[in-house]
Structures are given as C-alpha cells and as structure tokens.
Amino acid sequence: MKKLLSLLVVCCILITGCQKSEESSSFDKYMEEGKTAVASEQYEKALKFFSLAKEEKSDDIEANALYNQSNNLVEAIKSKNDKKYDVAIQLCDVIEKMSSESSVIKEAAKSLKDECDTLSKKETASEQTNNNVSNNSANNHTSTDNSTPKYYYLNRLNNIKSNYANAYDNLVSTSEIREMASREYSDWDNLLNQIWGTLKEQLPSSVMRNLTTEQKSWIKQKEARAKELSSQPGTMSLIESTSYLSETTKERCYYLVNNYME
Structure with missing residues (x-):
C-alpha cells in the first residue's frame, strides 16, 4: 500500500x-x-x-x-x-x-x-496655404481694421489653435488624452456658437436662412461620423471620435469667419 x-x-x-x-x-x-x-x-x-x-x-x-x-x-x-x-x-x-x-x-x-x-506638418502647411488664399479672397474688399468682428474671431481661433498645439506632448494615459481631447472640442464648439450668434446679427435674413440650412446639414454629417468612429472596436475609438469633432468644428469656425463675417 x-x-x-x-x-x-x-x-x-x-x-x-x-x-x-x-x-x-x-x-x-x-x-x-x-x-x-x-x-x-x-x-x-x-x-x-x-x-x-x-x-x-x-x-x-x-x-x-x-x-x-x-x-x-x-x-x-x-x-x-x-x-x-x-x-x-x-x-x-x-x-x-x-x-x-x-x-x-x-x-x-x-x-x-x-x-x-512628417505627414502632419505637410497637412498643416497645406491647410495654411488654403487659409491664406481664402483670407486674401475674402479680404479684397475689406479693410484691415483690427476692431472688426472678423479680426476679433480670427485672433481667438488662432489662440485656441496655439493653446493645443503642444497640449498632448506629455500625456501618458488614454484617460488623460481623452480628457484633453474633450476639453479642446468644448473650446472649439463654444466659440462656434459665439460666431454663429454674431453672424445672425450681421447677415441679411435671406443669407442667414440659406446658411442655417447648410449648418444643419453639416451638424448632421458631423454627428453621424462621430458616432461611427466611437462605435468602432479598440480603446482609442472615443478619442478618435472626439478628435474628429474638434478638427471638423475648428475647420467650420474658420470657414464661417473667413467667408461670412465682416
């Protein structure tokens, strides 16, 4: 045994x-x-x-x-x-x-x-060139008065852009990146609302009606794309979605100011 x-x-x-x-x-x-x-x-x-x-x-x-x-x-x-x-x-x-x-x-x-x-710098350079062309076209019939609403908002837009240029450099965790991305989007979105309020006071009613229709279409497309990005698998889907919202809202701000604001 x-x-x-x-x-x-x-x-x-x-x-x-x-x-x-x-x-x-x-x-x-x-x-x-x-x-x-x-x-x-x-x-x-x-x-x-x-x-x-x-x-x-x-x-x-x-x-x-x-x-x-x-x-x-x-x-x-x-x-x-x-x-x-x-x-x-x-x-x-x-x-x-x-x-x-x-x-x-x-x-x-x-x-x-x-x-x-390298790709980001090329894209930024291309955007800057396009913005300069747009600015020159829009300003052909206007003065360079620093007190105009257009100058005021362009200055604010450039300040936000500058504030976040290096904001992500020292972030380590995805939660920190997500929080910073959310904060950046909030800043662009808040300024977009202010720009819209000023345009309502400046533009003729017929122009504003057409622009409102265009704006609603833009919002619908923006939200649909953001939802699509956030639903993708992976830990970074929410960050990609918020980054997209920031980028497209920033572009919309510059577009409205350069093309419609006096």
Whole structure:
C-alpha cells in the first residue's frame, strides 16, 4: 500500500512538472512568434501571439507590456491610415513610455511617430496655404481694421489653435488624452456658437436662412461620423471620435469667419 501511494505521488509530481514544462514551452513560443511578427511588420498577428502568451502566464510583466504596446501600435496605425496623425503620435508616445525588456515595438512606434509627424506638418502647411488664399479672397474688399468682428474671431481661433498645439506632448494615459481631447472640442464648439450668434446679427435674413440650412446639414454629417468612429472596436475609438469633432468644428469656425463675417 505504501509503495502504491509513493508511486501515485511520484506520478503526480511528474505530471505537474510536464504540464508546467508544456506551459513554459508554449509561452516562450508565443513570445518569440510575437516578436518575429513585429519584426516583419505584421502587428495584428503579433498582437494575437502576445495575447496567447498572456493566457499562458497572465501575471507575466513582459507579456502584458508587449501586448499593451502592440495593441496601441495597431490602433496608431489605424489612426494614421485615417489621417488622424495627432492621435497616432499620442499613441506612439504612450508606447515609448511603457516599460519592457524588449525594444522591438518601441522602435516600430518611433518610426511610425516620425512618419506621422512628417505627414502632419505637410497637412498643416497645406491647410495654411488654403487659409491664406481664402483670407486674401475674402479680404479684397475689406479693410484691415483690427476692431472688426472678423479680426476679433480670427485672433481667438488662432489662440485656441496655439493653446493645443503642444497640449498632448506629455500625456501618458488614454484617460488623460481623452480628457484633453474633450476639453479642446468644448473650446472649439463654444466659440462656434459665439460666431454663429454674431453672424445672425450681421447677415441679411435671406443669407442667414440659406446658411442655417447648410449648418444643419453639416451638424448632421458631423454627428453621424462621430458616432461611427466611437462605435468602432479598440480603446482609442472615443478619442478618435472626439478628435474628429474638434478638427471638423475648428475647420467650420474658420470657414464661417473667413467667408461670412465682416
């Protein structure tokens, strides 16, 4: 009887040891496959492997770090493809600040950040050129009186734009980014309402009626697109939605001031 019990104990130890060995083997395999996928720029594939590694060892610090980094990188690439360069850059900053033994994803994030920064600067330069053309066209028949409502609102618009130019640089968590994005949208939206109130006082009733119809259509399209973005999977969907609202509201403000305000 004692011999039988001893044999059972030994078998249990061997079985447990084999199970742990198999778990460790699978974990190491998934981690290596994930890193290989990153090196091949197959980031969604890498995310799946790091997810499997987490399932094998849910408390492993490195597996969790690489999973979070790859998840943010996938979201950043989607943002870049949607031309949401500011959001992509913010996500890359978050990745670079995450602690991990491997730098493979951080290097990919740095490369993506540099690319998005270049694209963002090109887009900004293009917008500035278009704004200058629009300003010149709208101002051909007006004076440069600094006391005009148009000058006043352009100055306020440029101030808000300047205030948020570097506001996201030192943010780390998605909650901080989300809060800042919400604050920025609120500032643009509040100013849009003020611009609209001034236009109602300035414009002839016939022009205002047509502009009101156009404004309602713009609001409907804006809200539909924001809802579409917020319903997408991923931790950054709400940030992308709010960033879209900020950007489109900012553009609408400049459009109304440059084309309708005196």
